[in-house]
Amino acid sequence: MPQVMLKTGAIVPAAGLASRMGECKATMEIEGKPALTWIVTSLRESGIDDVTVVTGHWRDQVEPLARALNCSTVHNPEYMDGMFSSAKKGIKSIPQEWDRFFFLPVDVPLVRPSTLSRLTEEEGSLVYPRFMGKRGHPPLIHRSLIDRILSWDGGMGLRGALESLEPLACDVTVIDQGIDLDMDRPKDHRYISSLATRRDLPTDMEIKALEELAGTPENVLRHEMRVTQTAIDIASLLEERGFRMDKDLLRAAALLHDLCRTEKKHGLAGAELLRNQGFFSVARLVATHMDHPYDGTLDEGTVLYLADKLTCNDGLCSIDQRLAGMMAKFKGDEKAQEGAVRRLKKAQTILDHLSDILGRNAMEALR
Numbered sequence: 001m002p003q004v005m006l007k008t009g010a011i012v013p014a015a016g017l018a019s020r021m022g023e024c025k026a027t028m029e030i031e032g033k034p035a036l037t038w039i040v041t042s043l044r045e046s047g048i049d050d051v052t053v054v055t056g057h058w059r060d061q062v063e064p065l066a067r068a069l070n071c072s073t074v075h076n077p078e079y080m081d082g083m084f085s086s087a088k089k090g091i092k093s094i095p096q097e098w099d100r101f102f103f104l105p106v107d108v109p110l111v112r113p114s115t116l117s118r119l120t121e122e123e124g125s126l127v128y129p130r131f132m133g134k135r136g137h138p139p140l141i142h143r144s145l146i147d148r149i150l151s152w153d154g155g156m157g158l159r160g161a162l163e164s165l166e167p168l169a170c171d172v173t174v175i176d177q178g179i180d181l182d183m184d185r186p187k188d189h190r191y192i193s194s195l196a197t198r199r200d201l202p203t204d205m206e207i208k209a210l211e212e213l214a215g216t217p218e219n220v221l222r223h224e225m226r227v228t229q230t231a232i233d234i235a236s237l238l239e240e241r242g243f244r245m246d247k248d249l250l251r252a253a254a255l256l257h258d259l260c261r262t263e264k265k266h267g268l269a270g271a272e273l274l275r276n277q278g279f280f281s282v283a284r285l286v287a288t289h290m291d292h293p294y295d296g297t298l299d300e301g302t303v304l305y306l307a308d309k310l311t312c313n314d315g316l317c318s319i320d321q322r323l324a325g326m327m328a329k330f331k332g333d334e335k336a337q338e339g340a341v342r343r344l345k346k347a348q349t350i351l352d353h354l355s356d357i358l359g360r361n362a363m364e365a366l367r
Contacts, residue, residue, distance in 0.1 A: 015056025136179025
């Protein structure tokens with residue numbers, strides 16, 4: 001039978017005092033955009049159009065922004081009673097057509113659209129994202145649980161209500177540090193802002209989580225570290241000659257280029273895993289690192305390709321050394337050997353191009 005599409009909305013509580021922050025969290029800017037804008041943008045990019053913002057202490061600042069973002073608003077005059085009062089206010093306002101809803105506080109602004117999309121693929125009554133073994137925001141709650149949440153009179157507010165529903169809960173592993181990052185204090189805002197500068201790239205924690213998810217072997221991790229160092233060295237040499245290099249992107253792609261090394265066509269497999277987690281620019285480089293379509297342009301993809309071909313296991317090596325190793329590896333497989341020769345001939349062409357730009361032997365410059 002075809003899968004029934006569930007209408008999904010989102011409740012964004014933005015009613016609290018923000019006493020530890022000292023200002024309205026919803027309107028605090030992160031890389032030039034208010035926190036509420038980050039949240040609504042992620043929701044909309046994941047296909048969640050209907051968003052209800054719960055206002056409270058900072059109503060005069062939050063409501064105009066919410067309206068500008070085409071969100072519904074509901075005011076909680078009892079916001080001093082805590083988050084659960086705002087949760088109840090928002091839940092009671094849910095339109096009849098919503099089958100389920102995200103509950104995403106305004107001070108958790110960096111949840112990726114890919115994470116939200118992944119959660120909506122699940123049909124459970126209570127779905128949580130999990131990163132590095134820890135649950136985070138936002139839970140995805142089916143409307144069948146509304147009465148049980150609203151009637152909860154035990155401790156710990158909404159958390160207690162949801163914990164009472166634990167037998168119905170399921171977890172979805174995501175590669176998203178943002179599910180566990182909230183803005184309670186100014187230092188949190190500064191840290192979140194630093195990560196938001198390149199939300200298209202995985203953080204170091206997310207890189208580690210990707211490696212664990214893919215089961216990347218230790219020897220491959222060492223190889224990736226060596227490739228990364230060589231790639232950054234090449235990029236630095238090019239920058240000295242006036243080339244523009246995105247070193248952050250290059251570093252992430254180099255650290256993850258053999259992410260799925262144990263699989264056939266591991267470059268494509270790794271790229272697919274990265275795309276599924278929302279890292280599209282990194283996936284583009286990983287997909288072509290084995291046979292990059294070099295056209296004379298020295299870009300990040302070309303640099304990664306060359307750095308990989310100049311690495312034997314976890315050490316820098318010449319093209320000739322790499323070729324000898326591949327000939328031995330593919331002994332008896334003429335087609336594979338021909339492919340290796342072709343790819344390494346391309347790498348030599350790139351290396352010669354680099355030497356011309358540097359005005360000296362590129363291998364000597366890298367040693």
